[in-house]
Amino acid sequence: MSLRALDRRSWVFLGLLFIIVVAVPLANLATAPGSWAHLPSFAVSLFGKYLCYALLAVALDLVWGYCGILSLGHGAFFALGGYAMGMHLMREIGPRGVYGDPVLPDFMVFLNWDHLPWFWHGFDMFWFALAMTMIVPGVLAFVFGWLAFRSRVTGVYLSIITQALTYALMLAFFRNEMGFGGNNGLTDFKDVLGFDLQSDATRAGLFVLSGLALALGFILCRVIVTSKAGKVLVAVRDAESRTRFLGYRVESYKLFVFTVSAMLAGLAGALYTPQVGIINPSEFSPANSIEIVIMVALGGRGTLVGAALGAIVVGAANTLLTGWFPDFWLFVLGGLFVAVTLFMPRGILGVFDRGGPVRPGAPAGLALRRKEA
Amino acid sequence: MTRLHRLIILAVLCLGITSTASTAAVADEISLREIAAGFVDANFSGVSETAQALAETGDPAAAVILQALREGRLHWMKSDEALLIADRDGREMRLFDLFSEEPAGTARRRDLSKVTVNNAIRNQVDGLIGGLTLLSPDPEARRSAVTAVFERRDPAFLETLDQAIEQEEDARLRALMEEARAAILLADDGAPLEARLAAVATIEARGGQDALSTLAAALSEDAPPALVDAAAEARAAVEARLKMWGYAQNVWQGLSLGSVLLLAAIGLAITFGVMGVINMAHGELVMLGAYTTFFVQEIIRTSAPGLFEWSLLIALPLAFLVSGGVGVLIERGVVRWLYGRPLETLLATWGISLILQQTVRTIFGPNNREVGNPDWMSGAMHLGELTITYNRLWIIVFALAVFALLLLVLRHTPIGLQMRAVTQNRAMAADMGVRTGWVDAMTFGLGAGVAGLAGVALSQIDNVSPNLGQSYIVDSFMVVVFGGAGNLWGALAGAFTLGIANKFLEPVAGAVLAKILVLVFIILFIQKRPRGLFAVRGRAVEA
């Protein structure tokens, strides 16, 4: 089944991804520092971070590009996954923290807490934590989606309440009482599964894992969108009402795809935390989530490959420009939002796509009629 | 305050007003001197007792001595132990007579010894002076005197107080004096029970946090049970009343927050509600209004400082024009190409918001800018237990004024009529000769201009920084979504409901959690009523 789901472009994408996943660690590990081919270690983690964003963007494209749900809160699912992994990494520090408490993370000792909050239990086990990186965002997405889709909150309204969701979570995680390190978040990680997070080999390993997760997430999304269920999703996007009159329970489809997408976002976050070395409440900020949207839009929504491409382009531009001209980056990012929506509504890949009709305005599922709004 | 005190005391002395005091035991100068001699070489308790004894004479002249004691000017000559008032002047001390305050030569510092006081004595003396100035002709002096007496609760003042009550013509001051008398009686175990029960009633009537602490602290351990019970009942009554005031305070603060939300959201209600356009740069248009205010004040500061009181009124039209102008540019340049595609509009205007933020950051720097409050925006007034600050009050008034003005514009002006026509049926409006493009630009400009007005108001209560807009964008969208798009009344109801809900939750849950709870509530609410409180219903909308 999965082979049929992959078209030529998918194979090109997976091939390129494979080359990167092999070449980047090689350039770091198998070359001497100072050689022209040597890639510094920080760059490996940096590229790993882009791959995590790419997976997040693919997940967002699944709901936005194919089902017309513009989530402005996908950063929340990403951050929750990141926090779940961060909790495991905090537990793994053990007695090596500043205060040397064998169980409590430093920030809890600092707050004079004498025992671990109930929701921190179990996170000392890697597999439990890994499961939670997807279960927690999945459950949140399911509950939120169940409420929202059942009562047919759509279009801009849905976008705004997803933004409110991530905003509320951001405020919540800023509170020390929540038990997630407040403002500072979770950091000072030492190792994962016994591998030192500072070592080049671990960084390379995490990079490869990120590439693998991106590949698997991409294939999963391809399988979904090429199945008959995927055709239903597009039908929902283009003519939601018509789909209902054909007998499809639109809310079930939305709920399914929203939950799957949130779980992928959580996985992306889980890989992000150890590579960046910190997870804090600013990951929940609405601006982060909306930046993911522009990645998808730039690459071309409804293409999956484009989403990954957009994430890498925007991520790299962010790194380079904030390094060279820090004041310039927001102008570029802002300009990107305007330019893409005005001049490239189908994104980079859309420019190459032919054969489809030029969309009349936008897919009907995306457009609220003005009178209605 | 102390300087004022002294002036008043002098005035009392010079005018000889106290000679009208019929029954007060006016001790002569000699007996005052005898009592005051107790200050010489006394320890703190000796000083305290002497001060008390002086005050009990009721002689206004004693107030001058006490004032000098309070200010550390009371000295005695080591040679003859005579009390004097002395001020330091270089290496010498200038001397004044204790009663006439006439200059009395100079002395070397080492020949004098100061009567030293500690804080406990200072507090005591304040109360004593209060007792002695209860009869002052200046109502302000009497007011501060009675406050001091109320806090001291010294039975020694009772006599003076009774006299003062008898003379007092200002009803409010008399009420204060009666309350002070009640507080003294309550604490005085020597007073008859009936008088003390009456005192409880008086204090209960006074109400407030002070009454509560008076009732709680005044009773000694051997107070009669009837009095203890009465006091407990009175406390319960006062507490109940305080609770009501607490609610009132919550409502007030909620209205205040609601007016801020209304200001931030009302422009959005036009662009989102009337035009169906999501303007994520709305917060930045508010920010531009705030920076316009800053800019106006800077100009005034450097070239016309006299106009400062008018700075906000000058800034209002300018902010409207600046934000409105930027709004028109946004509409003509970007938004108009995206009509019918709300999600794309959302993304494009978000991009514009980033650009505006960074532009302001580049020009004005990333830090908070100081925007001053004119005098009429500063200060506060009291209404029972409520504290009402003028800036909040004016912002509520302003928000409602802007709201009313917008209603008028939309209902009763040609441009308002055209706006509604275009909203309801674009094609038909165009056929009838309405320039729909122009109307779109004007509508968007109006919403943006109102955002600028909001910025002027918010500059008075919030930090003016490039991030100003960001902090309001989620809240103001919540107001519009909650209230129901397409309806200004919805924005009004939404803003005040959310503001008041927030302020009632805050004492229970804390500020951040309250905000989260409100957001969660809206998320749940929108499930039930996806189109808000004031939704337009009907077949066309449900389609």
Added chain:
Amino acid sequence: MSPGPAPRATSALLYLDGVSKSFDGFRAINGLSFIVEPGELHAVIGPNGAGKTTMMDIVTGKTKPDEGTVLWDGRVDLAQIDEAGSARLGIGRKFQKPTVFETHSVEDNLLLALNADRGVFATLFATLSAAQATRIDDLLALVRLEDRRHTLAGGLSHGQKQWLEIGMLLAQDPKLLLVDEPAAGMTDDETMRTAQLLRDIAGDHAVVVVEHDMAFVQALDCCVTVLHQGTVLADGSLAHVSAVPAVIDVYLGR
């Protein structure tokens, strides 16, 4: 959803009795009673605002009636059911403005409409059976779109979209078809062919057609119900209702 062995209240396939619905004080439907027998072909005419679309909305679960009874197959209360539920009971609806899935191919449009399990996981793992492929071929032939099989529906002409939507309706294999102004935007020839098609369908399926075009209604040659201000003004053959003075006043006479 399964009605169970409850006794049938009526033999009619669709039974509306005393149904009313108001929008903000405007009574779109006012005490409407209307019956469709299995296999019957029935035309509904009436001026704009007569309540035709609202009636269809109520039958398909899109709008809940304020009062009155709406029974399906004598057993199921349609007021309790949403759009997808009504489709699953066997009610197919074609809109006045042709709505097809524009970014799907003609073939995929029919595939989505085919009568099959509509659950998420069923469709996730669904494969096209030989019978389904044949059915799609037949439908393509019926609506004369064989050579447009792989064209995206957004690229079809208006008339072709109408035909595609009729094809989708047939693919659902419903017991009742609600057809809203199928002839709009069609040539005379196409109009006649559509009338013929609907006559052919009737018998196996009940069909309710809402139409303005009198020539089309005449071609249908069936029972006609005239709606006005949310109630039934007259019903019977076209010749019969055309002679009712009230109908002439409000509708035909103008």
